[in-house]
Amino acid sequence: MQDLPDPRTLLAPDRADGSIYSDPDLYDMEMDRIFMHNWIWVAHRSEIPEPGDFITTFVGPHPVIVCRDRQGVVHVMLNRCRHRAATVCELRRGKTASFVCPYHGWAYGLDGTLRGVPHQEGYSGHLDKSSLPLVNLRVEEYNGLVFATFDETIPSLDSWLGRAKPWIDLFMKQGAGWPVKTMGEHKFTFPGNWKIQLENTTDAYHFPIVHKSFLDSVDQETQDTLNFVGGKGFVEDLGNGHSVMVMIPELVDLDENLDAPIPERFAELAAGLSKDYPSEKVRQIIRAVGGSGFNLNLFPNLACSMAFFRVLRPLSATSTEIRHIAIGMDGGPDVANQARLRLHEHFQGPMGFGTPDDAEAWDRVQRGSLAGKNIDILLNRGLGHEARRPDGNLYSDVSAETGMRAAYRQWLVAMTDKAFPAEGEGA
Amino acid sequence: MSITLQDAVALIALEADLLDHGAFRDWLTLYTSDGRYVVPIDPDVEDFESVLNYAYDDAAMREKRVERLLGGRSISAAPPARTVRLLSRYRMLETTDATCTLRCAQHLMELRQGRQRDYAANVTYRLKNTDGGLKIDLKVIRLLTATEALTAVSYIL
Numbered sequence: 170m171q172d173l174p175d176p177r178t179l180l181a182p183d184r185a186d187g188s189i190y191s192d193p194d195l196y197d198m199e200m201d202r203i204f205m206h207n208w209i210w211v212a213h214r215s216e217i218p219e220p221g222d223f224i225t226t227f228v229g230p231h232p233v234i235v236c237r238d239r240q241g242v243v244h245v246m247l248n249r250c251r252h253r254a255a256t257v258c259e260l261r262r263g264k265t266a267s268f269v270c271p272y273h274g275w276a277y278g279l280d281g282t283l284r285g286v287p288h289q290e291g292y293s294g295h296l297d298k299s300s301l302p303l304v305n306l307r308v309e310e311y312n313g314l315v316f317a318t319f320d321e322t323i324p325s326l327d328s329w330l331g332r333a334k335p336w337i338d339l340f341m342k343q344g345a346g347w348p349v350k351t352m353g354e355h356k357f358t359f360p361g362n363w364k365i366q367l368e369n370t371t372d373a374y375h376f377p378i379v380h381k382s383f384l385d386s387v388d389q390e391t392q393d394t395l396n397f398v399g400g401k402g403f404v405e406d407l408g409n410g411h412s413v414m415v416m417i418p419e420l421v422d423l424d425e426n427l428d429a430p431i432p433e434r435f436a437e438l439a440a441g442l443s444k445d446y447p448s449e450k451v452r453q454i455i456r457a458v459g460g461s462g463f464n465l466n467l468f469p470n471l472a473c474s475m476a477f478f479r480v481l482r483p484l485s486a487t488s489t490e491i492r493h494i495a496i497g498m499d500g501g502p503d504v505a506n507q508a509r510l511r512l513h514e515h516f517q518g519p520m521g522f523g524t525p526d527d528a529e530a531w532d533r534v535q536r537g538s539l540a541g542k543n544i545d546i547l548l549n550r551g552l553g554h555e556a557r558r559p560d561g562n563l564y565s566d567v568s569a570e571t572g573m574r575a576a577y578r579q580w581l582v583a584m585t586d587k588a589f590p591a592e593g594e595g596a
Numbered sequence: 597m598s599i600t601l602q603d604a605v606a607l608i609a610l611e612a613d614l615l616d617h618g619a620f621r622d623w624l625t626l627y628t629s630d631g632r633y634v635v636p637i638d639p640d641v642e643d644f645e646s647v648l649n650y651a652y653d654d655a656a657m658r659e660k661r662v663e664r665l666l667g668g669r670s671i672s673a674a675p676p677a678r679t680v681r682l683l684s685r686y687r688m689l690e691t692t693d694a695t696c697t698l699r700c701a702q703h704l705m706e707l708r709q710g711r712q713r714d715y716a717a718n719v720t721y722r723l724k725n726t727d728g729g730l731k732i733d734l735k736v737i738r739l740l741t742a743t744e745a746l747t748a749v750s751y752i753l
């Protein structure tokens with residue numbers, strides 16, 4: 170048997186070895202130790218609002234069905250028939266009363282219970298249906314975010330999210346008083362390792378360089394707002410690999426600063442909304458439409474990124490799928506949600522003015538990382554002036570690589586020791 | 597007299613040629629001032645404004661897209677991918693002397709960074725007679741792979 174790579178030799182607090190982006194053995198370890206033993210984000214509540222609603226997605230490489238049962242309980246079940254393993258559902262989303270395997274017709278309830286087996290007499294009493302439900306993962310939810318894990322022993326989602334929770338709450342203020350709902354997604358792949366994307370959502374440093382052509386396409390006021398490198402923002406390590414990068418401090422709490430002037434680009438939208446809403450509400454909606462001023466990175470696969478969810482799915486050591494899920498106000502004014510959709514289209518997705526340039530940069534990281542051997546990836550930006558908050562969180566300036574260091578620290582914990590420490594324990 | 601298939605095809609063949617040869621500013625002039633260039637995600641959607649698309653460009657966004665391709669400040673479009681597209685299977689769905697709707701197939705090959713990719717699409721055009729001649733009022737590109745994971749498309753379909 171071949172020796173597994175030793176992750177401890179690949180990572181130091183301020184750098185990583187380039188092979189972490191391409192070693193297939195390391196990738197297999199990640200799929201097991203990270204994606205089977207941590208909380209993995211699978212859905213937003215609004216994707217399955219009613220009993221019988223389901224979506225299909227993945228936990229690491231494992232296809233799953235996320236489904237709301239008749240009692241309203243959310244189940245995350247392996248999309249694998251207990252007979253001879255066929256996927257029982259290939260629809261992206263839908264509504265159903267049961268899942269019937271297309272191969273021999275085994276039928277499962279919304280909670281995965283095996284209900285019906287055609288010609289069961291052929292088993293002459295040797296089939297215990299109650300022992301063969303679709304395999305259910307452990308499921309927990311926080312503020313609309315649904316997570317699942319294979320691991321029955323890890324601490325609760327609540328303790329896993331820990332100090333990231335207040336930031337999730339802040340992010341959800343984009344509902345402007347209404348619940349947040351998803352509004353479609355851009356899905357694309359890039360030929361590179363998933364950790365390159367993980368790093369990027371906590372990388373403010375690249376923004377004015379990679380996104381020049383996006384910045385060219387917006388008005389001066391927006392350019393000024395997005396001119397945050399060197400500004401008052403910060404990156405903060407929230408523990409368990411999570412981090413927040415605050416780019417625009419004025420847009421952290423969208424319910425505050427409601428008397429701030431309405432940006433010129435939203436003047437027309439505000440005028441339209443004023444016909445139906447009082448001025449205070451109009452301001453709240455406008456601030457929500459503009460999105461939050463921070464990226465919250467939740468290890469390992471979700472980011473609540475300014476105005477959308479970024480979800481990554483590793484496909485192989487050198488290929489990654491990214492989804493940029495648009496969000497809006499569930500019950501909010503159509504014109505405001507449409508404004509959000511247009512903003513999303515402007516930057517995000519394979520034909521946006523931002524994403525293709527990001528994807529090009531990640532593609533180049535992957536290709537460049539294959540040059541030579543034993544050459545480090547640097548993760549030391551902002552380390553010199555990194556400090557600790559009273560609550561213990563490490564923080565540094567907005568363009569620091571503090572968030573990447575946080576993620577890699579957790580990566581190493583997960584890769585070398587399957588448990589993460591409960592809040593208050595460990596370092 | 598109704599707009600003929602021949603006139604309609606001449607216009608969209610011109611569009612294809614301009615796009616494949618990087619004549620993006622000329623391309624802008626082919627559209628009506630409130631015309632739209634749309635690349636939807638959902639194969640069945642008609643009300644593009646209410647849903648998320650890959651692109652939903654009015655005149656201002658088309659102009660910005662062209663500036664991005666020509667400006668040399670976008671790493672994914674400096675230089676833009678080279679493309680060759682074939683249009684065929686034309687069918688006039690309706691035509692009057694003022695407007696017509698034509699549907700066709702497009703097969704586009706892209707080359708960038710040594711990688712060749714291809715995209716098949718059903719394309720629907722609404723063309724309009726104006727004082728400046730026949731113009732594109734709506735172009736809807738329904739990619740065969742619209743609901744799949746795409747890769748970056750830093751050019752105009």
Ligand code: FES
Binds near residue numbers: 252253273
């Ligand atoms: S594999 Fe599903 S019923 Fe046989």
Ligand SMILES: [Fe+2]
Binds near residue numbers: 375376379523
């Ligand atoms: Fe970016």
